[in-house]
Amino acid sequence: DQQVKQNSPSLSVQEGRISILNCDYTNSMFDYFLWYKKYPAEGPTFLISISSIKDKNEDGRFTVFLNKSAKHLSLHIVPSQPGDSAVYFCAASAIPRGIQGAQKLVFGQGTRLTINP
Amino acid sequence: DAMVIQNPRYQVTQFGKPVTLSCSQTLNHNVMYWYQQKSSQAPKLLFHYYDKDFNNEADTPDNFQSRRPNTSFCFLDIRSPGLGDAAMYLCATSRRANYGYTFGSGTRLTVV
Numbered sequence: 001d002q003q004v005k006q007n008s009p010s011l012s013v014q015e016g017r018i019s020i021l022n023c024d025y026t027n028s029m030f031d032y033f034l035w036y037k038k039y040p041a042e043g044p045t046f047l048i049s050i051s052s053i054k055d056k057n058e059d060g061r062f063t064v065f066l067n068k069s070a071k072h073l074s075l076h077i078v079p080s081q082p083g084d085s086a087v088y089f090c091a092a093s094a095i096p097r098g099i100q101g102a103q104k105l106v107f108g109q110g111t112r113l114t115i116n117p
Numbered sequence: 118d119a120m121v122i123q124n125p126r127y128q129v130t131q132f133g134k135p136v137t138l139s140c141s142q143t144l145n146h147n148v149m150y151w152y153q154q155k156s157s158q159a160p161k162l163l164f165h166y167y168d169k170d171f172n173n174e175a176d177t178p179d180n181f182q183s184r185r186p187n188t189s190f191c192f193l194d195i196r197s198p199g200l201g202d203a204a205m206y207l208c209a210t211s212r213r214a215n216y217g218y219t220f221g222s223g224t225r226l227t228v229v
Contacts, residue, residue: 004159036218043121043207043220044160089160100167101213102148107159 003027004092006108014116019077021111023090026071030092034105035064035075038087047088048075080115087112120144123208123221130198130228138193138224140208149191150218151183152207160207166191167213195226203228 005024013019021035031052036044050057050064050073057064063076077084090108098104121142130136140149148167152160164173166185180202182194195202205225209218 043222099172102167109159
């Protein structure tokens, strides 16, 4: 039972164009969503997040959109740069939390983004 | 720089031979998590500590144990590794009210 799904294992985009990574979830108790970026041989690093009370959050070239009715979120990167080539994980945090309110993230399988020069 | 360090980066162990993976942090975060990630799959939470309080996920096999002797260190013990336990093991930390995880680089476990 996979609660967070990234249905595209890979995506190839030309440098300078927009990259759109998609994520679907099934658990209506999720109230916070995050995107992580992972380079080979490194741990995932936090990229951007969005609360369920919003439908958009922007940080420089990165924008996350949340459609609660569709249980869908997407990450837009524009313009795409070669350094954006990495695996991107979508993650969600659910109520109830862990002990003493510690958040527990549920991850998708990841999408490998390749930016072509 | 404050960080999360996992040792070793690569671990080979024999089928059935106990193995321990290590995670340390200099961030002084209250919460430490262990995730298992098998090839091309989503990272899966095994358990977490809030300070010394341990929280096991319901579907984490009994074969997996954890220890947190102090704020800085957390260990993952696999009592009798099977071939299906071969995976990347990720340690992460966070503050209670902060939604950001800081991950270590992971330990790739091979079982032979």
